Amino acid sequence: MTQELLTFEGVGKSYGDLTILSDLSFSLFKGEFxxxxxxxxxxxxxxxxxxxxxxxxxxxxxxxxxxxxxxKDPVALRRQIGYVVQQIGLFPHLTVRDNIATVPKLLGWDNARINQRVEELLTMVQLPGVDFAHRYPKELSGGQQQRIGVARALAANPKMVLFDEPFGAVDAITRHHLQEQLKNLHRSLGDKTFVLITHDIHEALYLGDRVMVMDKGRLVQFDRPEEIVSSPKTDFVKSLLATVNRQEKLLGGMT
Ligand SMILES: Nc1ncnc2c1ncn2[C@@H]1O[C@H](COP(=O)(O)OP(=O)(O)OP(=O)(O)O)[C@@H](O)[C@H]1O
Ligand SMILES: [Mg+2]
Incomplete structure (x- = not known):
């Protein structure tokens, strides 16, 4: 894990007088989650x-x-980088197959290659093509739609996949299941870099090889989960961890 994929060097972003990000610097390596x-x-x-x-x-x-x-050409770039968000779901008027095929079609893949890739991806996310390829998004559960979203993001074999709170809208049990699947998927893909935003500290610590903690537009800590837990660098990180301790106390009190 030594090959740099993406580097931010002193990045800032403002809207008018409002500073959103200040002096953001970090590197992400190939294959990291x-x-x-x-x-x-x-x-x-x-x-x-x-x-x-x-x-x-x-x-x-x-x-x-x-x-x-x-x-880099932004359009070409976005075809090389998968993007999964909670809010913008699948295209409702397209079947699962055609949703997954969106980027491969834009890249001019022939039908045989697209069909093979769709089959492969549906198997990967454990929604077999015979049962799911011809369904429309509304004929899927929320968790199944999210898995199709992940399959679609991976369709054209991107280097990197970005996930913005992908599991925010599913129940806790499905969420755990999806987290496990995503972790296994990342492991099996080997060289793909996944970047996933979450509000859930358990999810962040469970999935991340490294966890980036942000507070008011600044990166306050970027470390391995065990380092975040054992040596939180700021009061903000400590207060995040306190919420975990509180939950555990609550659960401990119930048993
Ligand atoms: N187009 C915009 N114009 C002005 N301010 C914006 C714009 N987009 C985002 N912001 C502001 O930038 C800040 C950061 O927004 P951002 O969406 O990155 O937050 P976030 O960490 O993803 O929050 P959340 O967890 O609620 O999704 C917010 O204060 C938001 O109001
Ligand atoms: Mg957000």
Whole structure:
């Protein structure tokens, strides 16, 4: 895990007088699973959108594999970077197969190759093609739709997949199941970098090889989960961990 994939160097972002991100610097390596944790409004989504040029920084530099991101064609770039969000679901008028095929079609893949890839991905997310390929999104549960979202993001074999609170809208049991599947999927893919935003500290610590903690537009700690737990760097990280301790106390009290 030593090959740098993406680097932020002193990145800043403002809207008018309002500073959203200040002096953000970090590197992500190939094959890492990164989670981003922080309060609402701390700049997590903004940071993610800078990674695929849905937004541009006002200062600083972002490099992808040693080249300035700003020099990459945004459309081509977004086809190389998967993006999974909670709010924008699947295209409702397209079948599961056609949803997954969106980017491969844009890239001009032939039908045989697309069908093979769709089958492969549906198997990977454990929704077999015979049962699911021809369904429409409304014929799927929320958790199944999220898995199709993940399959769609992986369709054209991207280097990196960005997830913005992908499991926010599913129940706790399905959420645990999806977390486990995503972790296994990441492991089995080997060289893909996943970046996942969550409000859930358990999710962040469970999924992340490293956890990025943001507070008010700043990166306050970026460490392995065990380091976050054993040596929280700021009061903010400590207060996040206190919520875990509180939950555990509550659960402990119930047994
Ligand atoms: N287009 C915009 N114009 C002005 N302010 C914006 C714009 N987009 C985002 N912001 C502000 O930037 C800040 C960071 O937003 P961002 O969406 O990155 O937060 P977040 O950490 O993802 O929050 P949440 O957990 O609620 O999703 C917020 O205060 C938000 O109001
Ligand atoms: Mg957000």
């Amino acid at each position: 990164i989670t981003i944790l922080g309060t609402s409004g701390s700049g997590k989504t903004t940071t993610l959108k800078l990674m695929n040029r849905l937004l541009e920084p006002d200062s600083g530099k972002i490099m992808l594999e040693g080249q300035p991101l700003a020099e």
